[in-house]
Amino acid sequence: MAVRARTLEQARELYRTNWELVWWVFMRVSGLALIFLVFGHLFFNNIQVNAGDIDYDYVASRFSRSWVKVYDSFLLGLAMLHGVNGLRYSVEDYIKRPARRFWAKVGLFTAASVIFVLGVMTLWAFTYEEMGEAIRALPGG
Amino acid sequence: MYRGREGQWAFVLHRLSGVAIALYLLLHVVDISLVMYGPDGPFDRFLAFYHKWPFRIGLILVMAGVAYHALNGLRIIVMDFSSWGVRYQRILWYLVLSLTTLIGIPVLFKVVPEILAGS
Numbered sequence: 001m002a003v004r005a006r007t008l009e010q011a012r013e014l015y016r017t018n019w020e021l022v023w024w025v026f027m028r029v030s031g032l033a034l035i036f037l038v039f040g041h042l043f044f045n046n047i048q049v050n051a052g053d054i055d056y057d058y059v060a061s062r063f064s065r066s067w068v069k070v071y072d073s074f075l076l077g078l079a080m081l082h083g084v085n086g087l088r089y090s091v092e093d094y095i096k097r098p099a100r101r102f103w104a105k106v107g108l109f110t111a112a113s114v115i116f117v118l119g120v121m122t123l124w125a126f127t128y129e130e131m132g133e134a135i136r137a138l139p140g141g
Numbered sequence: 142m143y144r145g146r147e148g149q150w151a152f153v154l155h156r157l158s159g160v161a162i163a164l165y166l167l168l169h170v171v172d173i174s175l176v177m178y179g180p181d182g183p184f185d186r187f188l189a190f191y192h193k194w195p196f197r198i199g200l201i202l203v204m205a206g207v208a209y210h211a212l213n214g215l216r217i218i219v220m221d222f223s224s225w226g227v228r229y230q231r232i233l234w235y236l237v238l239s240l241t242t243l244i245g246i247p248v249l250f251k252v253v254p255e256i257l258a259g260s
């Protein structure tokens with residue numbers, strides 16, 4: 001890759017390729033971190049407790065703990081980037097028409113951004129402490 | 142050489158499980174966000190619906206997908222960074238499938254009775 005771009009077209013190609021390399025590395029690094037984050041999450045919420053018992057009180061008791069908020073923030077951020085970039089790979093592979101591909105990506109990124117903001121709000125914009133002491137007596141509380 | 146052999150099935154399963162987990166994640170963040178409506182909001186009613194057995198089986202599939210995707214992801218990383226990994230990629234794939242099953246069995250023993258007892 002020693003050849004420098006001579007046209008805008010080539011520059012675009014080079015630019016895109018470098019970003020793809022960044023994403024390639026990111027998918028591997030975030031994947032390794034997500035193995036621990038997601039396995040831990042599944043252990044807390046589906047093995048340690050019966051997922052059929054999960055209700056408002058359970059989630060409020062979890063979100064009243066700071067470490068859960070921090071843990072979930074990493075999970076949310078990394079899983080979103082890893083997952084949405086994975087979905088983008090599928091869009092690039094299976095949607096051939098440029099116009100359709102463009103709009104599919106616009107739709108995907110828009111939906112993902114809205115859902116990401118919703119997730120951050122759930123974790124940080126509300127306090128669940130007022131649920132009181134009773135909540136901490138609950139399983140997983 | 143590639144088409145129809147283990148490598149292709151490994152890829153197809155990795156794609157399928159990846160897309161399924163990603164779509165689950167998008168839905169999951171939205172459903173958990175319902176707790177923002179507070180204790181008297183729609184969260185518990187919504188979850189009662191989620192606790193029905195078809196969804197519980199869906200959760201088992203999500204967990205199976207996570208286990209396969211994570212282990213096969215490790216296999217991909219090993220193949221990217223060592224010629225050893227490429228040479229033994231077929232054996233590594235069978236190892237991935239075995240470990241997925243091995244993790245899955247105790248999970249089934251834990252979760253299936255819960256589903257049978259509920260709903």
Ligand code: HEM
Nearest residue numbers: 045046051062072075076079119120122123166173200203
């Ligand atoms: C399959 C069984 C699953 C169950 C029963 C479950 C349950 C829960 C519960 C109860 C919460 C809120 C409290 C807490 O975080 O402890 C939560 C939040 C979350 N879960 Fe899961 N989960 C499951 C799978 C997954 C998977 C596979 C992922 C990632 C790919 C995931 C990603 C998240 C994220 C990012 C949040 C935080 C959401 C937010 O920001 O509001 N979950 N989950």
